[in-house]
Amino acid sequence: MRALLALLLVLAAPLPAAAERLVSKVSRDEVAITSSYTGETLTLFGSIEPEAGSTAKFVEGPFHIIITVTGPTADRVTRQKSSVFGIWLNTAEAEFAHFPTLYQVLSDAKLSDITDPVTLAKYRIPLISQAYATSKAGWWNTIAFSHETVRLMEKSGRMKLNEQGVVFHSDTFYSAQAVVPADAVPGLYIAHTYLFKNGLLIAEKSDGFTVRKIGFERFLGQAAQEQPLLYGLVCVMLALFTGWLGGVVFKR
Amino acid sequence: MQIYLPIAELSMNLFFLVGIGGAVGFLSGLFGVGGGFLLTPLLIFSGVPAPVAVASVTGQVVAASTSGALSYYRRGQIDLHLALYLVLSSVIGASLGVATFQLLRSTGQLELFISLGFLILLGFVGTLMMVESVRAILKRRAGVVVRDKLPNQHNWFHGLPLRVRFKRSRLYISVVPVLVIGLCIGFIGSLLGIGGGFILVPALVYLLRVPGNMVIGTSLLQVVAMMAATTILHAVSSQSVDILLAFCLMVGGTVGAQFGASAGKYLRGEQLRALLAMLVLGVSIRFGLSLILAPADVFSTAVKGLGG
Numbered sequence: 001m002r003a004l005l006a007l008l009l010v011l012a013a014p015l016p017a018a019a020e021r022l023v024s025k026v027s028r029d030e031v032a033i034t035s036s037y038t039g040e041t042l043t044l045f046g047s048i049e050p051e052a053g054s055t056a057k058f059v060e061g062p063f064h065i066i067i068t069v070t071g072p073t074a075d076r077v078t079r080q081k082s083s084v085f086g087i088w089l090n091t092a093e094a095e096f097a098h099f100p101t102l103y104q105v106l107s108d109a110k111l112s113d114i115t116d117p118v119t120l121a122k123y124r125i126p127l128i129s130q131a132y133a134t135s136k137a138g139w140w141n142t143i144a145f146s147h148e149t150v151r152l153m154e155k156s157g158r159m160k161l162n163e164q165g166v167v168f169h170s171d172t173f174y175s176a177q178a179v180v181p182a183d184a185v186p187g188l189y190i191a192h193t194y195l196f197k198n199g200l201l202i203a204e205k206s207d208g209f210t211v212r213k214i215g216f217e218r219f220l221g222q223a224a225q226e227q228p229l230l231y232g233l234v235c236v237m238l239a240l241f242t243g244w245l246g247g248v249v250f251k252r
Numbered sequence: 253m254q255i256y257l258p259i260a261e262l263s264m265n266l267f268f269l270v271g272i273g274g275a276v277g278f279l280s281g282l283f284g285v286g287g288g289f290l291l292t293p294l295l296i297f298s299g300v301p302a303p304v305a306v307a308s309v310t311g312q313v314v315a316a317s318t319s320g321a322l323s324y325y326r327r328g329q330i331d332l333h334l335a336l337y338l339v340l341s342s343v344i345g346a347s348l349g350v351a352t353f354q355l356l357r358s359t360g361q362l363e364l365f366i367s368l369g370f371l372i373l374l375g376f377v378g379t380l381m382m383v384e385s386v387r388a389i390l391k392r393r394a395g396v397v398v399r400d401k402l403p404n405q406h407n408w409f410h411g412l413p414l415r416v417r418f419k420r421s422r423l424y425i426s427v428v429p430v431l432v433i434g435l436c437i438g439f440i441g442s443l444l445g446i447g448g449g450f451i452l453v454p455a456l457v458y459l460l461r462v463p464g465n466m467v468i469g470t471s472l473l474q475v476v477a478m479m480a481a482t483t484i485l486h487a488v489s490s491q492s493v494d495i496l497l498a499f500c501l502m503v504g505g506t507v508g509a510q511f512g513a514s515a516g517k518y519l520r521g522e523q524l525r526a527l528l529a530m531l532v533l534g535v536s537i538r539f540g541l542s543l544i545l546a547p548a549d550v551f552s553t554a555v556k557g558l559g560g
Contacts, residue, residue, distance in 0.1 A: 088547055
């Protein structure tokens with residue numbers, strides 16, 4: 001019994017000074033979509049501090065930060081056209097289940113300089129790993145279509161890798177800017193921060209923020225989903241009224 | 253000024269939307285067609301997801317056709333009895349069309365089908381109109397007096413069973429061809445997001461021999477009723493009608509249509525038809541090229557269930 005207690009005491013003793021913890025925050029926890037919404041820029045910031053209860057007064061770097069911002073997921077399908085008897089039509093496709101509608105990677109250095117590819121893949125950090133992880137196709141189609149999907153997503157601004165996106169203002173204080181685009185899907189967004197030191201992951205933290213419609217936009221979106229018949233009728237009434245008003249105003 | 257469209261979930265320029273609504277409205281007032289066949293492709297090209305574009309344009313077509321239908325009604329130039337048969341059958345056609353729309357969307361061939369549909373339909377109608385109007389223009393040039401056709405000869409299908417007397421149109425014909433025409437228009441219209449006025453008018457004139465003064469009004473009423481039903485069907489089945497998008501287009505469209513209608517007075521009928529034929533053929537060629545020419549990117553990606 002005494003031996004067990006001694007063991008517990010040893011285990012509970014403060015870890016060596018190497019233990020760091022990550023304190024992070026997103027500048028806003030809600031992005032409101034109003035009628036004039038055209039996208040928003042959020043600031044993600046934080047600092048690296050000694051572990052709570054640690055005797056260390058300061059932490060020693062150099063540190064590297066990788067932040068991934070992941071939007072709500074949706075099933076996605078990528079199609080390939082080919083020429084059949086002179087007509088171009090979709091002939092092959094690959095599906096991705098729960099593929100993020102937005103995925104941005106921000107870091108303070110090249111990903112390959114921060115850690116090794118195996119670690120990056122393990123935490124699904126590179127853009128392509130998001131496609132590999134969600135693909136429902138066979139291995140050949142997964143490789144071919146994942147690259148194309150990521151390329152198309154990057155082209156439309158929904159996927160982005162910015163290796164200068166995180167800026168260190170001091171040895172331990174950093175900030176980054178994430179852009180929520182104008183066509184962002186409403187829902188919960190996760191900003192996941194990874195802290196690396198000498199190629200090893202030493203701390204990580206998740207912060208969330210929501211993108212949601214408010215006011216009139218929220219009302220319309222809900223009405224279309226929950227009262228589709230009524231919503232359709234109102235659309236038709238509005239159309240009839242507008243047409244009638246046009247006729248009256250211009251007296252054709 | 254940007255405006256956020258809550259169903260399309262993207263933000264677009266308000267003036268751009270009202271502008272294309274107005275431009276297409278001008279053309280629709282000029283030629284007496286709904287303009288859906290121009291507006292739907294324009295919206296898809298501007299980045300609106302295809303289902304939202306098709307469903308919202310149906311709302312705009314209702315507004316664009318209402319003021320026209322009302323003024324024809326006041327002048328007594330609508331055959332309500334005939335319109336009733338057309339509307340009932342076209343609503344059935346439209347519900348079949350909306351169901352097919354969903355089916356094609358799930359197989360991934362919606363885009364191909366819309367392109368092929370526009371190509372064949374517009375190519376066919378455009379060529380017919382072009383030939384007819386060029387002939388009329390040449391005849392007028394040559395000094396031949398062109399009389400409005402008085403089509404009073406019967407076709408074989410006028411004598412099918414279930415004959416009904418349409419007093420306004422002075423017709424005593426079988427309802428079978430009427431119902432078939434309504435069914436086809438409803439099916440095509442809901443599938444392609446077009447009112448189908450430019451198919452219905454020739455069908456009424458050349459197939460049913462409806463007198464000229466009744467054709468436009470009856471066709472407009474049919475378009476209003478059918479597109480109203482299609483809007484509701486789309487709202488219920490796919491929740492893809494964006495009321496703000498539709499409203500922006502409506503405002504532009506109704507104003508544009510008034511100017512188009514007054515501009516139309518300065519052009520003769522066959523000239524108008526030749527211009528419309530060119531427009532229709534142009535859109536059809538555009539769709540044809542998109543099928544034949546190598547696409548800029550052979551890969552495309554979309555959220556499943558949206559954007560085809």
